[in-house]
Amino acid sequence: MADKKKSGGFFSDLFAPVAGFGVTFASQFKKQYTEEYPEEKRPTAPRFHGRHQLNRHPDGLEKCVGCELCAWACPADAIFVEGANNDDAADQRFSPGERYGRVYQINYLRCIFCGLCIEACPTRALTMTNFYELADYRREDLIFTKEQLLAPLQEGMLPAPHPMVAGMEERDYYQGKVAKATPEQEQWVREHAPDIEDGMTPSGDPVLATDPVAHGQQATRPSTEGVRR
Amino acid sequence: MANEHPEGSIILDTVENVVGYLKQYSVWPTTFGLACCAIEMMAIVSPDTDISRFGGERFSATPRQADLMIVAGRVSQKMAPVVRQVYDQMAEPKWVISMGACASSGGMFNNYAIVQGVDHIVPVDVYLPGCPPRPQMLLNAVITLHQQIKGEHLFGSTRKAAARAAEEAALKAVPTHEMKGLLA
Numbered sequence: 001m002a003d004k005k006k007s008g009g010f011f012s013d014l015f016a017p018v019a020g021f022g023v024t025f026a027s028q029f030k031k032q033y034t035e036e037y038p039e040e041k042r043p044t045a046p047r048f049h050g051r052h053q054l055n056r057h058p059d060g061l062e063k064c065v066g067c068e069l070c071a072w073a074c075p076a077d078a079i080f081v082e083g084a085n086n087d088d089a090a091d092q093r094f095s096p097g098e099r100y101g102r103v104y105q106i107n108y109l110r111c112i113f114c115g116l117c118i119e120a121c122p123t124r125a126l127t128m129t130n131f132y133e134l135a136d137y138r139r140e141d142l143i144f145t146k147e148q149l150l151a152p153l154q155e156g157m158l159p160a161p162h163p164m165v166a167g168m169e170e171r172d173y174y175q176g177k178v179a180k181a182t183p184e185q186e187q188w189v190r191e192h193a194p195d196i197e198d199g200m201t202p203s204g205d206p207v208l209a210t211d212p213v214a215h216g217q218q219a220t221r222p223s224t225e226g227v228r229r
Numbered sequence: 230m231a232n233e234h235p236e237g238s239i240i241l242d243t244v245e246n247v248v249g250y251l252k253q254y255s256v257w258p259t260t261f262g263l264a265c266c267a268i269e270m271m272a273i274v275s276p277d278t279d280i281s282r283f284g285g286e287r288f289s290a291t292p293r294q295a296d297l298m299i300v301a302g303r304v305s306q307k308m309a310p311v312v313r314q315v316y317d318q319m320a321e322p323k324w325v326i327s328m329g330a331c332a333s334s335g336g337m338f339n340n341y342a343i344v345q346g347v348d349h350i351v352p353v354d355v356y357l358p359g360c361p362p363r364p365q366m367l368l369n370a371v372i373t374l375h376q377q378i379k380g381e382h383l384f385g386s387t388r389k390a391a392a393r394a395a396e397e398a399a400l401k402a403v404p405t406h407e408m409k410g411l412l413a
Contacts, residue, residue, distance in 0.1 A: 034279045037368050076330065076337035080411055107411040109334035109346075112360035135357045135370035137377065139334070139348070142356055143411050 044130045049113040051131040052106055054149045055124065057173050059165055059181040060157035062094050062150070063125035066101035070117035070126055078110035079117060091192055094160040097170035101125075104146035108134055123174070156180025162189050245383050252383075253375040254284040256324070259295040261315060264302025266329040266361040273371075278364040283371060292318040297374070298351070299367075303331035304344040316351045324378070326370050327353045330360045349405050 066083025
């Protein structure tokens with residue numbers, strides 16, 4: 001009689017066939033762990049490697065000097081940089097100092113988000129954001145150009161090109177002596193780029209709203225030549 | 230509207246919208262992973278980022294019952310015919326998500342052993358960067374695909390017209406192996 005079935009009492013036998021549902025029922029009242037992703041996004045870790053950003057100096061000049069160290073550091077060959085000379089005489093001053101990055105492209109289908117490029121960057125021009133929603137329909141759309149990568153204008157910034165702060169040299173920018181765009185720079189931009197005249201307020205956002213380059217309407221990948229920025 | 234949809238398919242247009250809406254929430258992926266991206270792909274079935282909220286938790290064990298192929302990982306030259314066969318075995322309509330840098334473009338493996346983008350062998354609908362993409366990024370790609378499925382033309386003359394337009398666009402497009410610059 002070794003296989004005699006053990007009885008667990010009247011109620012235990014009665015509810016045995018449905019006991020499993022008790023687990024299901026009880027789990028309704030447990031805490032939910034699901035992240036309701038598209039509606040509620042949990043923040044990433046602060047140093048999460050997301051989309052890149054090309055930073056600006058406090059007066060709006062670009063930090064990128066077109067040195068191509070990021071492109072050299074990239075293990076996947078995802079970055080293409082082409083430098084050019086700043087030219088005050090021709091109103092082409094994009095960064096303090098001698099050179100600026102004229103063409104800057106990152107192929108996000110090659111990029112492995114390792115961060116070697118931002119480690120290589122000598123001016124902290126290239127950093128990474130926490131943005132990660134990059135899926136797209138076309139391969140070409142995932143090559144981000146300089147216009148898409150440039151940081152939005154903050155308060156006190158003016159869109160490049162414009163002259164450096166009067167009396168300052170390149171070194172002063174890196175020593176933090178430049179706090180924001182001066183009235184002379186504002187005047188210069190108002191004279192040389194009348195299409196963004198409305199955006200001359202101290203807050204940066206109106207500048208973005210009227211700047212066609214910031215909206216990506218002007219500069220597309222094949223014709224980076226002759227683009228204002 | 231009459232010009233947009235010839236041959237009087239105005240009623241079908243509404244039906245298409247309804248069917249498209251229903252269809253986008255029943256996309257079944259294939260059980261199919263090639264490398265490290267597959268680990269992140271498994272994570273989207275977990276309670277944390279639950280793909281069953283979008284009707285995709287049923288990873289099909291046979292390609293014949295699957296709608297979506299998530300190419301998760303690098304595709305080696307040796308694996309390429311297998312990937313293509315899995316795609317061919319899937320029933321229409323079918324979609325492909327190229328997950329991660331390696332599947333999308335070869336990533337950092339620019340060498341003789343790896344196919345430089347799975348779009349060399351199968352048509353890709355959504356490209357997803359990342360190495361590997363976090364589960365939320367894959368969910369975002371799935372949602373991006375849902376947007377496409379919702380707008381697809383399914384019936385009658387509109388379907389034929391859409392197929393014809395897609396074919397013309399594909400014939401005009403530059404072949405992937407002829408792309409230059411960062412696209413290469």
